[in-house]
Amino acid sequence: MVSHRRSPHPGHSRGTRVTVLSAAAVTAAAALGTAPASADPRDTTEATRSTVDRLYEEAEKATERYNKADERADTLRARVDRLRDSTARGQERVNRMRGALGSIAGAQYRSGGIDPALALLLSSDPDSYLGRAEALDRVSDRQALALRDIGQVQRKLGQQREEATKDLAELERSRAAVARHKRTVEAKLAEARRLLNSLPDAGRDADRASRSGRDGAPMSLGDQAPASARAAAAARAARGAVGLPYVWGANGPSGFDCSGLTQWAYAQAGVSLPRTSQAQRYAGQQVPLSEARPGDLVAYRDDASHIGMYMGNGQVVHAPYPGASVRYDPVGMMPVSSVTRV
Incomplete structure (x- = not known):
């Protein structure tokens, strides 16, 4: 999560950039004592905090795109490695098969280079003709089979090389997308940090208080039971992560972004969740918010760009935004888009 307010201007449009720059200009003017006479410092501070909220939200959306691209890159990297190993093994097999055929051809050449059937007809031992002819047929069959096998292996190798090239x-x-999304996140966070630093200390403290609610301290979790043993284990892990820092792109164990926290918590329960x-x-059964139980995943915003874990008594544990720690917040801190029972 990044914000407890819905942004009226989501996205990266020119209008957004103008709004960000305008808010920064107003804030800078206030800091220098050159704000318009009619400007209310409280309004200026609130406008700056709203801009920071929006920047955090945009940064988190870019972070999830970063996570998706990074996960895809990892999958492709593993697939390319498997294809390379398989191709190498296939090439070794082809080399062995070719070597075997070469030995047979060499033996025939050393026998005089004449047709083997004619050699049998001219044999000084007619009594062994039929047995030797049968052996020759078996050799020919083996050669034909070996040639077919080589052709099949070579075709498979060609397909694998083509797949590896595409991958x-x-x-x-994917690597380029990872780098691009990383630059976007860093730019959004740097601008948010600059705006926050431009506020008076009281304004910055008010901003932190407005988003932390109870400074992350847990209220009573009640006696609501998790839906399963794995949900209970994941909830315990998430509760144990309270106080650790938000680190974008991280999935533990010493820092987390929002989906990194939930992925890590369920991994402690032996369950593998997707990264984003x-x-x-969609990693389980969706249930109504009114039926949420500890361990359920709560996704926020229409695009599910933020996620936390329900802990009972109307609370979630989540990694909120840069500069904050993993903490408890009310489940309704932002519009809920879905609740998933893993």
Whole structure:
């Protein structure tokens, strides 16, 4: 999560950039004592905090895109490695098969280079003709089978090389996407940090208080039971992560972004979740918010760009935004898009 308010201007449009720059200009003017006479410092501080909220939200959406691209790159990297290993083994097999055929051809050449059937007819031992002819048929059958096997293996190798080439190209595109989304996140966070630093200390403290609610301290969790043993284990893990820092792109154990926390918590319960919040929302059965139980995943915003874990008594544990720690917040801190029981 990044914000407890819905942004009126989501996205990365020119209008958004103008709004960000305008808010920064107003804030800078206030800090220098050159704000318009009619400007209310409280209004200026609130406008700056709203801009920071929106920047955090945009940064988190970019973080989830970063996570998705990074996960895809990891998958492709593993697939390319498997294809390379399989191709190498296949090439070794082809080399062995070719070597065997070469030995047979060499033996025939050393026998005089004449047709083997004619050699049998001219044999000085007619009594062994039939047996030797049968052996020759078996050799020919083996050669034909070996040639067919080589052809099949070579065709498979060609397909694997083609697949590996395509995957390598996609891997490079995924790496470029990872780098692009990383730059976007860093730019959003740097701008948010700059705006926060431009506020008076009281304004910055008010901003932190407005988002932390109870400074992350847990209220009573009640006696609501998790839906399963794995949900109970995941909830215990998430509760144990309270106080650890938000680190974008991280999935533990010493820092987390939002989907990294839920993925890590369920991994402690022996359950493998997808990396992104958008994919995690479909990682189980969706239930109404009114039926949420500890361990259920709560996705926020229409695009599920933020996710937390329900802990009971109307609370979630989540990794909120840069500069904050994993903490408890009310489940209704933002519009809920889905609740998923893993």
